[in-house]
Amino acid sequence: MTDVHRPAPLSRRRVLQAAAASALTIDPALRACVWAQGSDKPEKEEVKIGFIPLTDCASVVMASVLGIDKKYGVKIVPSKEASWAGVRDKLVNGDLDFAHVLYGLVYGVHLGIGGPKKDMAVLMTLNNNGQAITLSKKLADKGAVDGASLAKLMATDKREYTFAQTFPTGTHAMWLYYWLAANGINPMKDAKSIVVPPPQMVANMRVGNMDGFCVGEPWGHRAIMDGIGITAVTTQDIWKDHPEKVLGTSADFVKTYPTPARAVTAAILEASKWIDGGLSNKNKMAETIAEKSYVNTSVDAINQRILGRYQNGLGKTWDDPNYMKFYNDGAVNFPYLSDGMWFLTQHKRWGLLKEHPDYLKVATEINRIDIYKQAAAATKTPVPASPVRSSKLIDGVVWDGKEPAKYADSFKVRA
Numbered sequence: 001m002t003d004v005h006r007p008a009p010l011s012r013r014r015v016l017q018a019a020a021a022s023a024l025t026i027d028p029a030l031r032a033c034v035w036a037q038g039s040d041k042p043e044k045e046e047v048k049i050g051f052i053p054l055t056d057c058a059s060v061v062m063a064s065v066l067g068i069d070k071k072y073g074v075k076i077v078p079s080k081e082a083s084w085a086g087v088r089d090k091l092v093n094g095d096l097d098f099a100h101v102l103y104g105l106v107y108g109v110h111l112g113i114g115g116p117k118k119d120m121a122v123l124m125t126l127n128n129n130g131q132a133i134t135l136s137k138k139l140a141d142k143g144a145v146d147g148a149s150l151a152k153l154m155a156t157d158k159r160e161y162t163f164a165q166t167f168p169t170g171t172h173a174m175w176l177y178y179w180l181a182a183n184g185i186n187p188m189k190d191a192k193s194i195v196v197p198p199p200q201m202v203a204n205m206r207v208g209n210m211d212g213f214c215v216g217e218p219w220g221h222r223a224i225m226d227g228i229g230i231t232a233v234t235t236q237d238i239w240k241d242h243p244e245k246v247l248g249t250s251a252d253f254v255k256t257y258p259t260p261a262r263a264v265t266a267a268i269l270e271a272s273k274w275i276d277g278g279l280s281n282k283n284k285m286a287e288t289i290a291e292k293s294y295v296n297t298s299v300d301a302i303n304q305r306i307l308g309r310y311q312n313g314l315g316k317t318w319d320d321p322n323y324m325k326f327y328n329d330g331a332v333n334f335p336y337l338s339d340g341m342w343f344l345t346q347h348k349r350w351g352l353l354k355e356h357p358d359y360l361k362v363a364t365e366i367n368r369i370d371i372y373k374q375a376a377a378a379t380k381t382p383v384p385a386s387p388v389r390s391s392k393l394i395d396g397v398v399w400d401g402k403e404p405a406k407y408a409d410s411f412k413v414r415a
Contacts (some may be wrong), residue, residue, distance in 0.1 A: 108169030130324025147183030338401030351415030
C-alpha cells in the first residue's frame with residue numbers, strides 16, 4: 001500500500017509541480033537526450049508486447065504489421081494472451097516487455113491489490129471509448145433494456161443476478177459498477193460479480209452463466225449478432241472519451257531500457273494516428289485484427305462500431321460520434337494524472353483499497369509523462385497544457401482530479 005494518510009486537496013499548482021517532478025526524477029543523460037532517428041540506438045531491439053483479443057489492441061498490432069516499429073529502431077512482437085490475469089503475471093515476471101492492458105490493472109499491481117505488488121508504468125493511453133454493457137436477451141424479454149428498467153426488474157423479480165467483468169481492478173469492472181450504482185443497484189450487495197476473459201463472454205452468456213457483462217468490442221456487438229444479448233449502454237455514455245487500455249510495463253523495464261520505452265511509445269502513437277487517419281485505414285485495420293492470430297472473429301463484428309455505427313439488438317440504430325478512438329489529434333493518448341487517480345477513487349469506493357492512498361503521488365509515479373512527451377515530440381503529436389482534465393459522468397457528477405479523497409467518499413452507493 002502506498003502512503004495511506006488522507007491527502008490534502010489537490011490544487012492545479014500541486015498537480016503541475018508533481019508532473020514536473022516526475023520528469024526531473026529520470027536520469028539526467030536521458031532527460032537531455034533528444035530523440036533523433038538513427039542516433040539513439042535502443043538498448044533492446046526486439047520487444048514482446050502482450051495483447052488480449054479485443055478491437056483496442058489494434059494500434060499495437062498495426063505498429064508491427066505496418067512496420068512502423070522499424071522506423072524507431074525496434075521490432076514489436078505481438079503476443080496473444082488468454083486472460084488479463086495472465087497478462088498481469090507475465091508483466092510482473094518479465095515474460096512480457098509491455099502489454100495492451102487495462103488501466104486499472106496497472107494501478108492495482110502497483111499498489112498490490114488484485115495480485116502481486118510491483119512498481120509499474122503507464123506510457124500512453126491506447127484508446128478512448130468503445131466498450132459496452134450487454135444484458136442477456138432473457139432479461140430484455142422481461143423488460144430490462146437499460147439501467148432504470150434493470151433496477152425495476154431486480155426489485156420485483158427477486159433472485160441472484162450475476163454480472164461479469166474482466167478483471168477485479170480493471171476498467172470493465174469500474175464501468176459496470178459505476179453504471180449499476182448510478183441506477184441505484186449496489187454491485188457489491190445487490191448482485192454477484194464474476195470475472196470472465198473477454199473472448200469467453202459471449203459463450204458464457206449463451207449458456208446462461210450471467211445476466212449481463214461489460215467488455216470491450218467486438219464482443220458486445222458479437223452478442224447482438226449471435227442473438228443472445230442487447231446493448232444496454234455504451235461506456236462512452238457513462239463517460240465521454242474515457243480512458244480505456246494503456247501501454248503498460250514495469251518501472252524496472254523503463255529504468256533499464258528507456259530508449260525502447262520511448263521508441264515503442266512513438267511507434268504505437270504513429271500507428272494510432274494512422275488508424276484514425278481515414279475510412280480505408282480503419283477498414284484495413286479491421287481486416288487485419290479480425291484474423292485468427294489476433295481477435296479471431298468476422299470483420300463485420302469489428303468494422304461497424306469502430307465507424308460509430310451502432311445497434312442495440314432491439315431494432316434501434318444510431319451513429320455515435322463518440323466511438324472508439326485511437327488518436328483523435330493526440331487527445332486520446334496523453335497519460336493524464338487525473339485519469340489514473342479516477343481509478344484509485346473507484347478502487348477505494350468499492351473496498352479494493354481500505355485507506356485513501358496519496359492519489360497524486362501514485363499517479364505521478366505510474367504515469368510516465370516524461371517518456372510520453374519525448375515520443376510525442378518524435379511523432380509531432382500535440383500535448384495538452386495540463387496533466388489533469390475535467391469530465392462529467394453519467395450520474396452528473398464531475399471529476400476534475402482536485403479532491404480525490406472527497407470525491408471517493410461522496411458516493412451514496414458504495415461498498
